Amino acid sequence: xxxSIEALLNDQIKYEANASMHxxxxxxxxxxxxxxxxxxxxYKQSEEERLHMTKLVKFVNERSGKVIVPGLEKPKDxxxxxxxxxxDFLRSEMFVTEQINHVIFECLDKKDYNxxxxxxxxxxxxxxxxxxxxxxxxxxxxxxDDKSGHYMFDRDINTIATxxxxxx
Ligand code: OFO
Numbered sequence: 001x002x003x004s005i006e007a008l009l010n011d012q013i014k015y016e017a018n019a020s021m022h023x024x025x026x027x028x029x030x031x032x033x034x035x036x037x038x039x040x041x042x043y044k045q046s047e048e049e050r051l052h053m054t055k056l057v058k059f060v061n062e063r064s065g066k067v068i069v070p071g072l073e074k075p076k077d078x079x080x081x082x083x084x085x086x087x088d089f090l091r092s093e094m095f096v097t098e099q100i101n102h103v104i105f106e107c108l109d110k111k112d113y114n115x116x117x118x119x120x121x122x123x124x125x126x127x128x129x130x131x132x133x134x135x136x137x138x139x140x141x142x143x144x145d146d147k148s149g150h151y152m153f154d155r156d157i158n159t160i161a162t163x164x165x166x167x168x
Contacts (some may be wrong), residue, residue, distance in 0.1 A: 001065040002110045008103045008117070012122075013056045014070040015099050019092055020049035025077040025090055035082065037154040045089075053123070054119060059118055082150055083140050090133040097126040132164045 027042035060067045079085040100122050107116035139160060143149030153160075 001060070001063045001115075002112055004105070005103070005106055005110060005112055005115055006060065006065040009056055009060050009065065009105055010068045010070075012099060012103060013053050013060075013067065014149075015096055016049050016053035016056065017070050018073055018075070019096060020046045020053060021072060022075040022088075022092055023049060026079070026089065029077060029079050029085065035154045037157040038082065041157050048164045052122070055106040055121075063114070079089065082153070083137070086140055088139050090130070092131045093126065093130045097130060100126055128164070128166050131166045132161050135164045136160060 016133055023042045023046035027039045027046055028038035030042060057069070059068050076088065079153075081090065100119060104116060104123070107113070107119065136157065139153060143153060
């Protein structure tokens with residue numbers, strides 16, 4: 001495996017791990033603040049990011065690359081509001097998308113079509129996750145500070161998230 005691509009994939013492993021810890025902290029904050037639906041949503045997101053990380057680890061090993069398992073970074077664990085939580089969520093997903101685009105660019109540059117092909121799964125995944133994050137933040141922006149709106153958002157979050165459709 002090309003060394004620059006191997007390094008980018010290792011970076012990606014770290015970003016997915018960081019996202020997993022970040023979402024775990026979000027889940028815990030929501031749990032602590034009585035938003036059970038939001039907390040379930042982020043516990044699930046956290047698990048998904050861990051799987052994204054593992055998928056990369058396995059792929060790099062299959063391709064006889066050298067995996068560097070990253071250390072844990074302490075994530076932000078205090079959020080002023082639900083809006084802040086979801087703004088961070090969208091920002092985090094946009095950051096990951098940017099990094100994936102970077103990997104794709106390098107694959108094309110180095111003509112590694114195998115890694116390019118593998119990374120398409122992540123491209124699709126990011127498209128969906130960004131759409132979900134945007135939809136949820138849009139809803140919260142409509143709700144504003146309304147407490148009963150927050151109550152309903154928390155109750156319905158998983159339905160709202162699964163109803164998001166992405167045009168490909
Ligand atoms: Fe790993 O899927 Fe988003 O970040």
